[in-house]
Amino acid sequence: MSPRRIRLGAEAREALRRVAALRREPVWLVGGAIRDAALGRAAPDLDLAGRDARGLAAKIAREFKGTLVTLDAENCVYRLVLPPARGRALKQIDVAELQGADITADLKRRDFTANAVALELPARLPPSLPESAFLDPRRGLADLAHGVLRCEEGRLFEEDPLRLLRAFRVSAQTGLELDAPTLALIRKHRRLIARPAGERVQSELLALLAVPGSSACLRAMDECGLLTALFEDLEPARRCAEDYYGPGGVLKHALDVCARLDFLLMRFAKIYPDLARAFDAHLAARAAGGAPWRAVLMLAALLHDVSKAETARTVDGRLRFFQHDTRGAERAGRILRALRFSREHVDAVAAIVRHHLRPGHLVASGGPVTDKAAYRFFRDLGTDAPGLLCVCWADHAGYMPETRLRRLLSAACGDPPRTDLSRIRPEESRKTVRHLQLVSLLLRRFFDQDRAPVPARLLDGREVMKHLKIPPGPRVGDILERLREAQAEGEVQDRAQALAFVARLK
Template sequence: MNLSAEITGVFKEVYLVGGALRDALLKRPFKDIDLAVPPSADFKARTLRLARKLGASCFPLDEEAGIYRLNQRKAPFCQLDIMPFVGGKLETDLKRRDFTINALAYKLSPGAVFTSDKKTGDFRLRLDRSKVTDLCGGLKDLAAKKVRPVSQGIFTDDPVRLLRAFRVAATLDFTVDPAALKAVKKHSALIASTAQERVREELMRLFESPVSHKWLALMHKHGLLTAIFPDLASQESCATAYYGKGGVLTHTLRVVERMDYLFENLAACLPEYKKVAELMPAPRTMKFAALLHDIAKPPKAAMIKGRLRFFGHEEFGAVMAEKVMEQLRFSREDIRLVSKIIGTHLRPGNLAANEVISDRAMFRFFRT
């Protein structure tokens, strides 16, 4: 199937926009296709007609804004989002987007060829850069590997973009523009006002980075990490004599760093990991658990016989993590898993401290 021919057969003027175009320009694969078209009275009817031609389901993501999603039922299983220009014109639409590298447009022609990988479902597209509409300097920022806001108001218009700036940079291995970092620090508290499931999705995608700990550290430097997780704020001043500057939070980020290393070097760390690969949680879920594993150390910190102790922090941490995950709208399955990991995270170390680990002890460990 020639996707471009099918799309342009229904919409004569249609533009590839957003992350799909950005990734195509970077010669990266992409899964979802974002399209923008001039507004028209028959937009919905045309969209339904396109869905029939593609053999796709069609449903509104935002009926008031006219955003529809099409999911193909057969190969190449394309997911396509289509919407009229915001503000009625392409120029207005692009200037209301989040980052310059996402504020680009490319007019599709029947000859544009989307190629798909049957195994991964990824798409690729070769295009002529000279035909890209760039009103905000996105091509220059792509070349400079920089995430820069389209305008000063993007974070107040939609606070989830505070986190998205780091997630996009982490995904592409770009840098975040210094002016954007200052704006994040100024507006970080706004992240609490946005839909928390959107925060969760951006955060979990950030954890897919092989160096997610570096991005978490940068988020903390500019006030965003503790704006998302207020319970982590007290970690920074807790147990500094033991962990050094940054206290428990420094330790927390180091544990996430070790998780990054583990999942990038599984074969070296766990030579026989393939035997249990199907049972292993997703790496991003394990990294999230690492971020919250000591969430209860500050409230459980106490001097006992001259020593700083954190008795019961793992069990109480499981309860605290459950509440955090409920606020972020995680699934019950993920909440149970992460809570269990946090609640039992001292047990492997305790077992390893024994000279001999009995079969019964191992059974009890894996039973939990």
């Protein structure tokens, strides 16, 4: 068998050739770029190490006409953000000062064996290199060949506890599996996750949750104790309502909901082909300039029942959770603010937690959803409505095994009046399908191209006051709201009808 070779992409090789020409001293390619190349993946950035990292970074910035950013002044870590260019996949180049006496010492201080491989930049890089060309003191290439993510010593987590969370992020992004000894080390050192700055934890968490399938990592984090070391407010949920949810209680349900949300988001185009393009555009708009919106929705799913334990009461022999939605919204907001999440992310998660019961209440009302009820729902939720509906979909789907969910997807996404649910057994499954049908109906109403869920105003406050000859005050707002409800119900469709409608309210 011929030795395994590692292939670097043409764009990366050209960038590294230009870097190597800038100085005579050794420069090393390290970390994720080599790991990803060994896995056959394209890397969006390059990590370099060498002496006088500041000087090297400045030379690279001039060579590539990019923007130089200091990431860590104390440890001399710099980032070159490359200017946009057609066809360019490479986004940035990070340059770090060698840590320790030499490159071998530097690699021994890195987080995982898969990231502790280096290549000294030659003047010319061939398309592929044998493994023998790489410096690999911790046998990271062998771990990569076996699909393993490994950390050998607890001190590496002690030196930077953020690595506890990074382990799951790298695992999610690369498909590498954390081995049992590494998971044992994470369990042993899990309490250290409270030490890193909130901003660093938030960044890792969003990067993890942005990866499709990340719900499995959340479950693995819980199994080794890291999840509730990070989110201490979730620990009481583990012992709450175990008679109903089974071992793990409300926390198990929250993780089930995350798994169902993953299921929905990964298959949205197949489940709702008529909505896929509009939904993708909505997610892209919400993520503009920030984290992928799926990560925010995954956070909302994880925290949607965060206050069930504190509100649990037994009433007439039945376990109830009065106000767990409103108190949960407040608690979720505190949790995310402590981790320095943006105001937009905090507000969105809090809104979803606060309103996550509303679609269920519409189903419980018995009859069809009226235009007025739908309008009030979309008025209150605004652009958070699609995300809320996805979390609600997952919340109800979480009560059903995935195999049964797959069988019932067609009915769950169908039109309620036209779908016969009488043959669905047991009753709990039929109830779940009714909830999913309602969510599907609201999703379609939100993205209806012919009719906005919240109609545009036909009149403003000044026009109402002038037409009715009334002074400013709360009555003007009440009239405008009644007008919009009439618009939502189709009773008022143009300005003339709007003026006639408000005249009747005088």
